[in-house]
Amino acid sequence: MRLIFIFGILFSFCLILLSAFLVRKRTLNQKEFIIWIMISLFILGVSVLPGVLGLFSRLLGLEYTFVTFSVIGISALLLLSLYMYQKLSKTIKILIKLSQKLAFLDFELKEMKKKSKK
């Protein structure tokens, strides 16, 4: 077995362990954990069965399996970053709503204080 495949197997195991650790620490939610497990399983799959990548290469008309791996990897990363942007956008929306609510509450509190002084 080539060293790169052993590295792939070890790396995917590390990724699974790290994801599990982050879930336990609650810095990664369930949805994100599933995404990272899927990525880890993909790396594990192509490391244990490198022939699958060769099959993909032939299907895509690519000569080198490394190029196939890169194409799949970059596509997955692009999709992931799009997902993250969407998540970020949603979070910003929530943050804005909360900030507005805070501003209104602060305003109402000030007005109440003014009235009670009178």
Added chain:
Amino acid sequence: MTKILLVSYAYNEQNNLESVIKKVKKTQKKLKKFETEFLVINDGSTDRTQELLDDIKIKTISHPFNLGPGVTLRTAYMYAVKNDFDYVVRFDSDGQHNPEYIPELLAPLFNKEADLVIGSRYVNDQEYKTSFVREIGIVFFSKIVSFLGGKKIADVTSGFRAVKGDLLKEIIYHIPRDFTALQLTLLESRMGIKIKEVPIEMNQRLNGKSYLNKKRLCKYPFKMFLAVLRGLK
């Protein structure tokens, strides 16, 4: 009694606010037969703006940090809806919009000639000096918005506006976060809102730097195109 909200936005305007507030107070006296309220939305200023507003005892809603002109407008309209205002007039607090024009902006609303009145720099060939590129941009996008909205509007980017209170609920959720006037104008004209422009003279900013710095100015045409696309919804 008819309730009118005069609302201004401030972001680091410590040097301009006082003179604007003086003019607003003068205008409020002219509008004494109505119940007017002056409110400032402080959009996370980092200078002495908040302190100044507290000292002069002006009603202020303060965002905890800078949320941008679109959200600021939303906050202003939310306040107006919550407190049942009949009319809302909004203007900048950098001194470019002269509050003395407020009665002229309100007149077409009172006469039921319009539901939304825009204070326009270009409706009667007023002299307003801005950069050549910016002026071309305003004219170009005004033509696009007029074409797509089906109504001729000469100054789509003017933020000096008066609007009927009962329209706010419809408009409020269409206000984009990072851009306001152009997209909103297009949406409003496509919604069939009666829009009228009244001529106003706009001053140069009194002090400080404009929100549109060089970086933002470069992004401006792209944002405008995006605004047009979004406004077509």
